Amino acid sequence: MKSLLLSTLLLPCLLSAEVFKPARVTASSFSVFNVKREQHNPELTADGKTGNPKSYWGSDVKDPNVKPPHWLLFDFGREITCNTITLEMVRCTFKDSLAMAINDFRLEYEENGTFKTIAERKGLLSEYRKAMNSKDLTVRYNARIPELRQTFQFNPVTTSKIRLVVMDTIARLDEMTVSFEKERVPAPKAEQKTITIDDGVLRFSFAPEDAELCPGFVRGEFKSASKIYYSDRGERDQVRRYFARGTGDATFTVPVKPGIYRVLVMGGDLRASTPGAKLVVNGYPVNIPPNFENVFFWDERTVEADDAIRIDAQGDWLVNAILLAHIEAAEAYETAVHRLVIGPDFHQLKLDPQPSNTQPPTVSAQERETGYLFYTPSLQQRIFPFTTPLDSQKGTAVSAAAAGNTSKAISIAAYALKHIPGFTVTVRAPALNGVTLPTSIHPIRCWPQRTGHKGNAKTYFKVPELLDDNRPAFLEEATSRQYYILVDVPSGTLPGLYTGSVEIAGKGIKQRSFPLNFTVHPFELEPLDKKQYAAMYMADSHRGYIAAAPPKFTAEEQLTMDRERLADMRKHNMNSIVFPSVRYLNKEQFEEIYLTVNQRLDEAGFPRLPMPHHNQALTKQMVEEIQEIVTRTGLREILFYPV
Template sequence: MLNSRWIFLSLLLCTVLCQAEVFKPARVTASSFVITNASDNHRPETIADGVLGSNNAYWASDFKSSAKPPHWLEFEYDEAITFNEIKLDMVERYSISSLLNSFALEYWDGKEYRTIIDKPKYISEFRQAMVSSDWDLRYGAGLPTAHPVFRFSPITASKVRVVIRDSLGRLDEMTVAFNPGGEKKQDLGLPVINVAGNQVRQFVCVPPDYTLPQGVERMPLERAEGVYFCDRLGPDGFRRFFAVSKNENTVRIELSPGYYDVFALSGDFCTGSPGCSIKVQDRTWQYRQWVLPGNPEGSFFWDTFTIQVMDSGVAEFKLLGEWLLNGLLIAPVQARQDFLAAVDKLMLGNQAAKFVYRAPETNIVELPPTEQERAQGFITFNPPKEQRIFPQTTPLPEQRTSQLQFNGAAGQRLALSVAFRTLQDIPNFQLVAGAWKDSAGRTWPAAVTAVHPIRVWPQRTDHKGAGKLWNRAPELLAENSPRYLVSGTTQQYYLMLDLPQDTAPGSYQSTVSVMGEGCPTLEIPLTLEVHPFSLADIDDMYFAMYNGDANFSFLTRPENREGDILRLRDMRRHNMNSVIYPQSGWTSAEDFSACYQQVNALLDECGFPRKPMPYHNSGITADITSQVKDIVQKTGLREILFYPVDEPFSRNKLEIALQLYPEVKKVPGVRTYSTVTQNCVDKLGASLDICCYTITGYAKFQPDRIREEFARTGQEFWWYSNGAREYPAAVRYKAGFFFHRSGAKGQLYWAYDNFGRDPFSDFDSAQGDHAAIYINGGKIISTLQWEAIREGIDDFRYLRTLEQALAKHPEHPAAAGA
């Protein structure tokens, strides 16, 4: 009993002695501050109000009046205090670039200010280290945190200040204290999974001296030599840690024999990742390789795959070449639902509580299998390409199929959808497409069928990105590889075929082999019917994607040429015929001319016709307009459409538009463009030439009326829409039959590749991602939405082909009802 009391009293005394004493200032003053509006408070006293993370309450120097550095903020006390710790809480804006770079902490000695801590390159030194070829620098550099705590020998003073040498000074909080205790232990956060009754194991590459919380296991690397262990302190308890090395290594994990699902993650919050190539030995003692490609700063690519653990009871993962690995999740395939729930939780991250799961609307009535299907182990069905196929989706009776068929015209990209509903567990399930033969039985090597399993992953499902609903949605056209299909689930595949321009009309034959362990190989006949006509040209119309990737300077940097060509060729394959001019703002005529000619050269190289390009510049003047016009006329290249204001829907933006559009039109012969509602068109009048409507009710989008009015005014009618966050059926309809019915001359979409932060997480930013494609390791990963836009524009081409044929043959019976 005495010992217990002594321990309790000792702990109590330690708690009292170790608790920091915080000194609240009597007065807070600053070199300057700013007032922006009634709701924002950037006065100096906000720095000591104890409120963290408010977007409206932090101290900021007077940027409206361009206050010059150094900026300072001072705490003054009525009497001298003794302190040994200062904590700064900086204003965070999703990346370290928003933090203070050059600053110092000082105290008043009665005569002058003396330096306590000086940080002249708090961010820039770290940034330099992140791009260094010296890995000791890159992975050994201390991470600049938004909440640094500076400790030093005790100082007695009545004034303390922070001096900021950056162009802008801003700070959320500053705390001055005396702390008799030691360093605060690292908080590793909670494990991804709930360990109670859960078969999912979580392995993380934490530094060797870190203590792990319950439910987290240390990555069992064979060798620690040459391995850098890093803690980036964010964005969450899984992504913040990683191990990286230039040398091959091995992870061995003891597991009972059987099949296991594996989740692997590779990415660095602060700099580019070399990725991670993982080889795993299967039962034939052969190695299968999975590749997590290298990615830019803040991108975390992840994938799931299934391995087989043999009688040795050890899973062996070989990490090849240069590699970076954050962690693994591993679970037996019998616990797949727990495994998927753990992946979902990791993807939703710290914001999970803000999102609501909503089960998708899909058919879930099981179709009784035939005896042949029972023996086969699965039901084969052929759903429409626009039907979203979830793992729980079941086939309709009329969707059963024993053969597959492509139909199309020469030069067209073709696709079809096939899916499989499993009646048993099937390891190593895969599709293999055979060679094509023509009607005479001759091999036709010019066409190759691409096979893409459709990847289902956690995504927001609302029409707009700010929505909070989510489910596991089919989206990505993944690379073909064997899969472990669990009984009672559905896996969809896309088969794609690019027909050469010189493809002769007629019939062609091939096969698709469906195979997996425990079931006989199924050979599905695959036929192709090539139409005896070519599709009509549509390059008199306008088709373009907005490009929104802030991490890739599209078409503006010569060093990005390879990535530019990759994107442009992909756009052209999907029926796009122009781009939004990538350069915004204005520096000089020479700079614009160089960029303009580079953009034109790239478009020409990738087969784009010479269509106009909208040029968004909110600082446009008549003089700049005139200079741009001269450059276009001298080079004889693509027309520039002047685009001063995007979506002038609000009163403020409309007022700006009412100033800038007439300013541009002072220059004769130029044309203007904007994304509009009917109110914008009414207000801007003749100063707006090309009116690109948002297709919503509040915009008064009434195509028949718009066409009639524009026939009188001479204006041109385009529209734009969301191409990335809608169902494939809706996107295809808009791009094809809707476009034809609207009578518009152009259609544009937001966006080709606009990501909030990490492209491979839809939950780490307020608006979510708006992307028709993903780029990973220098390869484009297409989506169902992107293919649906291509299919829709092809529908429009078929309609035009029919119209042209009927116009040539008005005597044909079909012409009477057209």
């Protein structure tokens, strides 16, 4: 900072200010896109409006001759005396909120035809991102996100022009305000108040001391002999912004009355990758997997408690929040779960209950003694926890059939007639004459999902959507749990009746075995690659595209991610991909990516089918260059769709 600068205010102040409007606003350059959809002319930085992600000043990104430094000039047309400048940076709404902020810049005023520096800031974002990648956990978890509203106060200067100079590759700014603050009295710090919600749900946020918590939450604290970091990422989400990061075994205990409780644990970090969390909740394992930044995962368990809910964390772990409630508060608990998982958009959505059979089932004395109803719904029927079986679906065996060179999915479910702790369903794979068919089983997990996708419909419901890890569960009375069995029939498998079984066990019930009869037909089907074409975008905001990951990943990490994603696609009968949507720089750059993509697809067993290529900036020259590459190499055809 230059000596003229007094302070950079990041806290609200009680101010009496005279704000100066510029007579003219100019810039070194600005971008022009579809003006009906978005504008980026410099005058937008003085219109008094902020928060519109399509209305801000942005330097020209199309002209390759436009290079930093970029500048934005406020010409007041007269002399003013000011001592405060506030920069409202652009808050990115579609990915990292900092992605469109500026990093290196300075503020200047004109005096006698020469611009002099008021304040200079270098590394506003890069220093923070450096801290996020630090191996020093104290640095990483104590780093605070830079404020997107930067206020600079300085000794009064008299001038007719104020200039912002940006050294970044691209300059963007939402608003700049120049004023004279007559008073500089810091606002008193508001007293932190805990807002309680008396609905039977206990909500714990693992935040630093004195943090402002989301309504209904109280601060939770793990006990450990190892270091625990309680971090605040400073974003708007009052749950996800906070977390506890442990470096060794730890325990969180909540005293409760005896009973049956539902427990949810959420883990994730808005700003850095996470170690996940291996937890045990009153004897039931909970695994929050490691993830990229801004990816949150949650899991639930139903557990019995005598006098406490005890959550044991093992090794390195990270936890944001925990919800728990007695099953008598099930409705309030479900609402709290939806609000937490959906996040800030929850208030925009409306619950959309889905149809399912809920008529009480007929239960024989023998079935009552068994403790549950075993049934076999069709794959097309979605089984919710509240679904009840029809008499026609109840059975004592499972039967299915498939031809060679295919796979067969089978749906089974159990409806509890009483509480069953440790409920376990396993499968013994079908076999014949020493040949065993590859078989897997997964419970189908219900997950809050958007249900309204047409027009302005914004609805959601907790629907069966995710194949979960198979493990013992607490099956609550009057609830269903669905399982997905997948049997692979490789090419060359001999026809016949293959027999296996579905095994069910649990506390308080007798172990039972249900026959699994699987018929392999005496013929094979042609590979799906000859019958269908199925391509998809294979990218996400964290890992990027096949053969085109963000630079934070090494070549080895890129290769591993590509292989994992392509193998999963191939398993689900996909046989092509949409070509990576990367900016076309030149023929050589495109050919390098094209060859790598083809190599990856060949290694993963993809047939050589065309790849659609989406590029709104296509030119005749680009198309001719790409066609020459395809013709010369003899590899996969490129299909252009510049829409």
